Structure formats: C-alpha cells, structure tokens
Amino acid sequence: MIKSQSKSSLLVICLIFYGFVFAQNERVFVSNYPLAYFTERILGKEVYFPEIEGDPAFWEPNQEDIAKIQAADLILLNGASYEKWQTTVSLPLSKVVETADAFSDQFIVVENEVTHSHGSSGEHSHAGTSFTTWLDFNQASRQAEVIKDALIEANIGSEEALTKQFNALRDDLLSLDARMVELSKGHEDEPLIASHPVYQYLARRYNLNIKVVHWEPDVYPSDDLWVELERLLLDQPAKWFIWESEPLAESVKKLESMGLKSVVFDPTGNRPTNGDFLTVMKSNLESLRTIFESR
DSSP states (O other), X not given: OHHHHXXXXXXXXXXXXXXXXXXXXXXXXXXXXXXXXXHHHHHXXXXXXXXXXXXXXXXXXXXXXXXXXXXXXXXXXXXXXXXXXXXXXXXXGGGEEEGGXXXXXXXXXXXXXXXXXXXXXXXXXXXXXXXXXXXSHHHHHHHHHHHHHHHHHTTOSOHHHHXXXXXXXXXXHHHHHHHHXXXXXTOTTOEEEESSXXXXXHHHHHTOEEEEOOOOXXXXXXXXXXXXXXXXXXXXXXXXXXXXXOOOXXXXXXXXXXXXXXXXXXXXXXXXSXXXXXXXXXXXXXXXXXXXXXX
C-alpha cells in the first residue's frame, strides 16, 4: 500500500512538473518560422511553433495542435491570409495578434493563380493576398515591433528586457534591408525567373524584375512546364533561375542547357535545417550578389 501511494505521489509530481514546463514553453504560439525567430529573439526563450512537414502556410492543425493553440496566452499570426487553417478553427480573439496588420494597406493581391500541389501540402493556390511579408525586411522589422508590443501587453517578460532585445533584432533586420537596397540598386532591369510566387514583397521593396513559374525543387518539371518556361523566356529573357530550396541536379542541368543558371533564395517559412533566419537571409543576399555581379 505504501509503495502504491509513493508511486501515485511520484506520478502526480511528474505531471505537475511536466505541466509547468509545457505551460512555460507554450505560452506563446507562432504560426511560422520567421515569427518564431523574431519572438524568441525578443523574448529570449523558446515559443510554441509546431513541427510541420512542408509549408506552414498550408498546414492543417490536428485536434491536439488546436488545443495547444487555444490554451496559449498569446497567439501570434502572420496575417495577410497566411494561416489558411484559421477559417476552420475557433480562437480566443483577445489573445490573437496578426503581426502584418500594421501595414495591411500595403498588402499585395495575387490574381489568376492556378491550383497546384507539392510535397505534403497537397493542392493549393497562391491566389489572394501575398503572404511572405517578411521578405521585405523593413516590413519584417514592423512585424517584430508588433510582437514586442504584444508581449508587453500580455505581461510576458520584462518590458525593459523585451525592448532591449527587440532593438537588437530591429537593428539586424534593418541592416539586412539596407544591404538589400544597396545590392539591388541599378539592377531593376535584370530579368529573373523564380520557381514560386512567394517573392512579391521582395521584388516590390527592392525593385526586382521577377516573373514566376510553379516548379518544385524536389520534382523534375513535366514537359508542359518546360514548354511554359520557354514561352516565358520570350518576354522575360532571364539568365538566372531562383529556387526556394536546393533543386534536383537534373533540373539545374536542363536549365543550364537553356542558358539559365540557378541560385537559391530560401523564404524560410519553416525552420531551416541549418542556421537561423538571419544566417539564411545573409546567404540569400549572397545568392543575389552572385546574380548581379555576373553582369
């Protein structure tokens, strides 16, 4: 009997401890990796960003995910139509902050986009509001500021520490912005082709001439897609093809036979395998430097 009571007491203690850790780590939910990076830089600790296979913009949370999101003290969303799942999930609105709402009057509307599929995300379309808002690094800094203010309002962390850590993050983001402005200067007419329609804010902020196809880095394009590219090249005589992630070697080889070299510019919607948001974006800028210095 004593042994049974001891085991029960130990179990209760473990559950209390687990619950405490769970609550501390998951007080803040974020819907994509850029928000996770910004929030963790500002807060100085981990937040709840689920492990998602594929693009978080087309994620569908299960019941366990939904319960964790609803239980969070603060729910940080990207907004700009990023969270497709939001229309089917009831959220406590007092806890929800859409970080891109600070510049909602500057959203880019995408029209006439076809439905396609890739990876585990299944069929989807990029029609509607363009949602990779953070690829304009000035906008990214504004989203980070919204996060800082929301954390202060929710009394999550010290205002002094949150402000200090936000300032350091803002400096990094605005440094990226300044470097990108300088890098792209004078290259407004350089024709580029990208594998996916996710670079609209990047193109607008930094005056890039980008046209898109709907290709997947891990899938060799069909004959129809190659024909589509050939037609696009008639109006967009590009020498460079921008991928979201590392493409198949055979795709790169075929592009090279058409006079197109490949580079990667990773939007980092999901957590990178190596590095973090800042290191990946610096690598992205070096990819663009390769393009512009080749002229």
